[in-house]
Amino acid sequence: MAAAGPGESVEAYAERSTRTEVNALRGEVEGLTFAESQGVGVRLIRDGRLGYAWAADPSANEVRAAVAQARENAGFASADEHNVLPEAAAADPIDELYHAEQAAMSTDRKVALALDLERRTTSTDPRVRKVEVVQYGDAVSSAAIASTSGVAAAYERTDCWCMVVALAEEGEETQTGYSYRLGRALDELDWEGVADEAIERATRMLGAVKPSTMKVPVLLDPFAGSSFLGVLSGALSAEAVQKGRSLFAELVGQQVGSEAFTLVDDGRLLEGPAASPFDDEGVPTGRTELFTRGTLNGFLHDTYTAHRGGTASTGNARRAGYRTAPGVGISNFYVEPGAKDLSELLVEASGGVLIQDVSGVHSGANPISGEFSVGATGLRIDGGTLGEPLREMTIASTIPDMLQAVAAVGSDLRFFTAVGVPSILIGEMTVAGV
Amino acid sequence: MTGDGAPTASIGRMLDRALAHEILRAARSHGGAFAELFVEERTSVTIRLDDGKIEELTSGLDRGAGVRVGQGTSFGYAFSNRLDREALLEAAEAAAASLRGAPGEVVDLREVQPSVVHVAERPASGMPAADKVAWLREVDDVARSFSPEVRQVVATYGDSVQRVLIATSDGRWIEELRPRIRLVAQVVAARDGVIQTGFHGPAGVAGVEFLDAHPPAETASIAARRAVTMLGSSPAPAGEMSAVLAPGMGGVLFHEAVGHPLESDIVDKEASVYRGRVGEVLASPLVNGIDDATIPNAWGSFSFDDEGAPAERTVLFEDGVLRGWLYDRLRAEKDGVASTGNGRRQSYAHQPIPRMTNTFILNGTSTSEDVLSSTERGVYVAALAGGQTNPATGDFVFGCSEAYLIEDGEITSPVRGANLIGRAIEVMSAIDGVADDFDTWEGVCGKDGQSVPVGSGSPTLRISRITVGGTGA
Numbered sequence: 001m002a003a004a005g006p007g008e009s010v011e012a013y014a015e016r017s018t019r020t021e022v023n024a025l026r027g028e029v030e031g032l033t034f035a036e037s038q039g040v041g042v043r044l045i046r047d048g049r050l051g052y053a054w055a056a057d058p059s060a061n062e063v064r065a066a067v068a069q070a071r072e073n074a075g076f077a078s079a080d081e082h083n084v085l086p087e088a089a090a091a092d093p094i095d096e097l098y099h100a101e102q103a104a105m106s107t108d109r110k111v112a113l114a115l116d117l118e119r120r121t122t123s124t125d126p127r128v129r130k131v132e133v134v135q136y137g138d139a140v141s142s143a144a145i146a147s148t149s150g151v152a153a154a155y156e157r158t159d160c161w162c163m164v165v166a167l168a169e170e171g172e173e174t175q176t177g178y179s180y181r182l183g184r185a186l187d188e189l190d191w192e193g194v195a196d197e198a199i200e201r202a203t204r205m206l207g208a209v210k211p212s213t214m215k216v217p218v219l220l221d222p223f224a225g226s227s228f229l230g231v232l233s234g235a236l237s238a239e240a241v242q243k244g245r246s247l248f249a250e251l252v253g254q255q256v257g258s259e260a261f262t263l264v265d266d267g268r269l270l271e272g273p274a275a276s277p278f279d280d281e282g283v284p285t286g287r288t289e290l291f292t293r294g295t296l297n298g299f300l301h302d303t304y305t306a307h308r309g310g311t312a313s314t315g316n317a318r319r320a321g322y323r324t325a326p327g328v329g330i331s332n333f334y335v336e337p338g339a340k341d342l343s344e345l346l347v348e349a350s351g352g353v354l355i356q357d358v359s360g361v362h363s364g365a366n367p368i369s370g371e372f373s374v375g376a377t378g379l380r381i382d383g384g385t386l387g388e389p390l391r392e393m394t395i396a397s398t399i400p401d402m403l404q405a406v407a408a409v410g411s412d413l414r415f416f417t418a419v420g421v422p423s424i425l426i427g428e429m430t431v432a433g434v
Numbered sequence: 435m436t437g438d439g440a441p442t443a444s445i446g447r448m449l450d451r452a453l454a455h456e457i458l459r460a461a462r463s464h465g466g467a468f469a470e471l472f473v474e475e476r477t478s479v480t481i482r483l484d485d486g487k488i489e490e491l492t493s494g495l496d497r498g499a500g501v502r503v504g505q506g507t508s509f510g511y512a513f514s515n516r517l518d519r520e521a522l523l524e525a526a527e528a529a530a531a532s533l534r535g536a537p538g539e540v541v542d543l544r545e546v547q548p549s550v551v552h553v554a555e556r557p558a559s560g561m562p563a564a565d566k567v568a569w570l571r572e573v574d575d576v577a578r579s580f581s582p583e584v585r586q587v588v589a590t591y592g593d594s595v596q597r598v599l600i601a602t603s604d605g606r607w608i609e610e611l612r613p614r615i616r617l618v619a620q621v622v623a624a625r626d627g628v629i630q631t632g633f634h635g636p637a638g639v640a641g642v643e644f645l646d647a648h649p650p651a652e653t654a655s656i657a658a659r660r661a662v663t664m665l666g667s668s669p670a671p672a673g674e675m676s677a678v679l680a681p682g683m684g685g686v687l688f689h690e691a692v693g694h695p696l697e698s699d700i701v702d703k704e705a706s707v708y709r710g711r712v713g714e715v716l717a718s719p720l721v722n723g724i725d726d727a728t729i730p731n732a733w734g735s736f737s738f739d740d741e742g743a744p745a746e747r748t749v750l751f752e753d754g755v756l757r758g759w760l761y762d763r764l765r766a767e768k769d770g771v772a773s774t775g776n777g778r779r780q781s782y783a784h785q786p787i788p789r790m791t792n793t794f795i796l797n798g799t800s801t802s803e804d805v806l807s808s809t810e811r812g813v814y815v816a817a818l819a820g821g822q823t824n825p826a827t828g829d830f831v832f833g834c835s836e837a838y839l840i841e842d843g844e845i846t847s848p849v850r851g852a853n854l855i856g857r858a859i860e861v862m863s864a865i866d867g868v869a870d871d872f873d874t875w876e877g878v879c880g881k882d883g884q885s886v887p888v889g890s891g892s893p894t895l896r897i898s899r900i901t902v903g904g905t906g907a
Contacts, residue, residue, distance in 0.1 A: 037783060174707075359824075
């Protein structure tokens, strides 16, 4: 901060992480990767002009050079009165984010786990003898922020994850099944469940056929639902609203979705992998209910959008790393679970389709207009149980129409990185086949 | 910017050969088939204009090294963004940690000369930031003046210089400098509550001379025209029909649906629909497909891949016959063949894996008029938004960001929300028209969490029958 000139606001964001990834294939270690990285990003505001620069080497010389570079960069930016740094505010620490025994776990144990994961995946069902990917990974990371407006905050975290892409084969046919779980320590990570789920998701698709077009109840499983939440998150950022890029811009206070639909962003929710005491510009995180029983309440804000919109930051400044300046992003962004378990939802969805995976959401959904048309695979639902597997389907609708049509939400909330979603029953949707 | 922060010394001087040799020896201390050191320094500038304002000018310097030890198709990899002897030796030991063999040899390092070099005639790193800002202002002005229906413009300019040093235990010492430049326009247009977006983003391994061939005003007009045209669109029809793909777009489809399953790691894991089928007719005889990193200044080009293998032109399909895979070092050694120069990585923080470079379907002998006029009913795909493929099954889905109906051989009204859905081998076999108007499309390809710049290309081509997913009748 000593490098700041008069009239300048300066913020430094530093991060450091060590990561290990072990991939297993054919009973052996396919790859063992150790990563160590660190870096500093400097945000400098002068006369409302914002400049950003970063350095991978946190030595005093390079950080000073980054400040000078940010200052030069600011000179070319447009002045914007809303470019301000947040004032200091104390965030309650979240001690549960860091597990010392996880940080100290030996490489041998990680390797053994990846091998066990692959062995279980390829030795449980005779149709699954190969995998595309088996990975165990973990990371120990820390972030620190300091600014001329008095922010001084730091925290540490541990994360670990398992990922399996299983291949199921029968005759000439191959199907893939994906599963993924993450936690803060190995004992939170149900790795056996990851193997079993990948096997189930691959094998149940064997024999998939292309159905004829039908208008039926659609049950989105959490994997499929998480893809749609990504589209929703963009449209609920105040940045998108202020720049005329959100379909929800004019809909605050209105009943946009059905009564069954409540959507929350909560940066302090411990069950969510994205929990952190403060956001990426040092503002304490909290709970924001974006939709309450279908009614849109508001949007996610960082300090810039809050200043521009005359409101308070919701603690949703996020960055992709030290190389980028913060912008509005989600923390733990999830659909509030309902009371019904999956078996009850399957009964309600009888005669319909369970969608197991959707593809092409990033290209087939327009986050500005809310229209989407995506490819899907899944299974018929007959009499409350899963039946014939289906491929090469498309589902097309608009985000508001889909939210209106939410008939029920399951109790099976599951997080995929920052996005959490339970099974969601859509009353009726057109599923296009031949 | 004005050269501040740009490295002045050659990367070779950042790490001397004696130290590189020492690191490689440490990496081979427990054996393995080979060791490799990858050192990188990258300076980059990104400028973003949004909502009429230059929001942000970001610049930075990245530096780091990765050490890899290979054994069969297994590897150990460790990297650090410290380049001191101690950090590099630590990385070498970590990379060798899973091996238990006797020390292996390290051959004296000798410089390998490139056979193709992609030079920036006017390096972007030497241009004042004010000029770069002016290009973005021009994009904003041109796009907004295209139509009063243009509501929002996001323009992004980026340039970078990646300096790479690769040293291998079999004695190769390789240095390369890769200058990259890209200008992207995203335009939002609105009419009567309908909102549509348009995108265009040419890119090259080049200096600012690239913008002479791809002027900012042209990029802005193309993106604005796409957004405004699509305002008048009706929902795309659904069902099976013919699809004619505009120049460049067939290459995007070929990259996703065919190229990925031809990457040798996917083949090695038996997760490719093409496994064991080299020599078979798996596409229409009109299809000649290649992957070529030697094309001068193309977005996916380089002199050496990220394992130090020279850039190559690899034939994938010849008259519809599958000819081979895209190899990196690990998979090539396993199959007893030479690498095809397709071992790429996003940065020093990633291990190399088989990737595409510039992936093309080559010109045929028809004209685009022939292809169109003989199409009774179908969709004309002017721009694809991206897609997804399952390499094991060949199933793919592509979204169309600009598409039109074809009626009686003519391109007629625009349609939105169209998806192309199919299986790689069936769809490639259904190509029944290949024109002679080749063009390219530049993108960033993601795989295993790594993003690398790739080029795609093709002439106008027709798929006689494909499933179109749409919301209309």
